[in-house]
Amino acid sequence: MPVKTYHHPDLRNTLLEAAVALIGEVGPRAFTLREVARRAGVSHNAPYRHFDSRDDLLTAVALEGFDRLTRLMQKTLAPGKTPIERLELCGCGYVDFAIGWPNHLQVMFDLAPAPHTHGQSQSHDHVGENAFLVLLNCIKAAQSSGDLPAGDPMALALTAWSLVHGIAKLAIGGNLQLDRKATIAFTHKAAQTLYGGMAKKTTRLPSSAQRPASPKRK
Amino acid sequence: MPVKTYHHPDLRNTLLEAAVALIGEVGPRAFTLREVARRAGVSHNAPYRHFDSRDDLLTAVALEGFDRLTRLMQKTLAPGKTPIERLELCGCGYVDFAIGWPNHLQVMFDLAPAPHTHGQSQSHDHVGENAFLVLLNCIKAAQSSGDLPAGDPMALALTAWSLVHGIAKLAIGGNLQLDRKATIAFTHKAAQTLYGGMAKKTTRLPSSAQRPASPKRK
């Protein structure tokens, strides 16, 4: 029997886990700071000792999501034999994550367009970049093996990411009208189609884009 | 001088316009039914005579968005000479819409996964389908002209949609780190890459997917 202490052993993590679970159940819109506190068995204001605000907690949830996504992709792509196979599995892992935790993905990508105030958002970008690097490394490996032509790997990676992200988002929204298995199969086919086009000729980013660079959006 | 009548001439449209404007300014999260009413110069409860709830109004905003997207795509693709050019312009129009009205796009795609209760969501799907049909028709035209190989046009259209939707969403989120012009240029390149792959061999949907069909998600 766990003793109920005034000072919680590790409230921050408890809150984070509760938040992740709640997001999975009700989505970001119905997500409530007070409900998280309730589930953690603390008062409605306790979370403020660990998170600045509701949005801050959601940011932490997003970071956790990027971590899980990265791990899942790395695990998913493991059984691939050829670089191109591994690249495909990487994308399928991404889509599978999205289907499995659609609300979590939404928190990761569709919350606060982040005007790139380099505060917390920096580590946000950093962790998100980890997931991207998995894909980028797959691209580079495929280039080394000759499965993909040499050239700017960044442009290829962004293109592949776009395709896979689009499939993920549309699948979540029910726009593809496919069940989970069929969606993964569709991802395979789409990826093969894209790689076919990549093999034809190199694709380059417009010269104005050097990454990493300061964003000049809007 | 417009006379202030108790009964508003066309409150529903006034509210819708105000809602669209508010969404554009503050996004779906800060969007408030009461603020819409305020801007329309009406009491906080008047909207309920025209919309069931806040979500219902947002659904109407989404529908309006799909209408605008469809019109913009049709207008954008007009100057294209060859079917493949028109296809590309279609995708670029999609991305341009997304960059221009990111919040509106979010309302259109990232609100309430809609468990397909065939009430309002039916017309939602219908209007969204109109935008999709523009793309689908481009694909079919490209197939007729021989620019794309014969085969299931639906699979090709869904693949192209995924790529373009992914670019749009990632661009909005700042993940591509490109400004508007560079993003459009990137879209062009990505589209060409994909079409190159499509031209290689036909891509098919898995047999379990016949559209239109009842969705079997989850």
Added chain:
DNA sequence: AATCAATGTTGACGCGAGCAACATTAGATT
């Protein structure tokens, strides 16, 4: 033992969603 900073609690304020009851007006019926 005494103190302090960290951590959790209680209570309050303001705001928005939505419900109910009331007010006003446009049209249809007579």
Added chain:
DNA sequence: AATCTAATGTTGCTCGCGTCAACATTGATT
């Protein structure tokens, strides 16, 4: 024309949520 009715707009509430302020408890440091 006078009246009735349904549609439409308003006022006033309740409830929950985010957040701030003030207070309480506790583990660590001196």
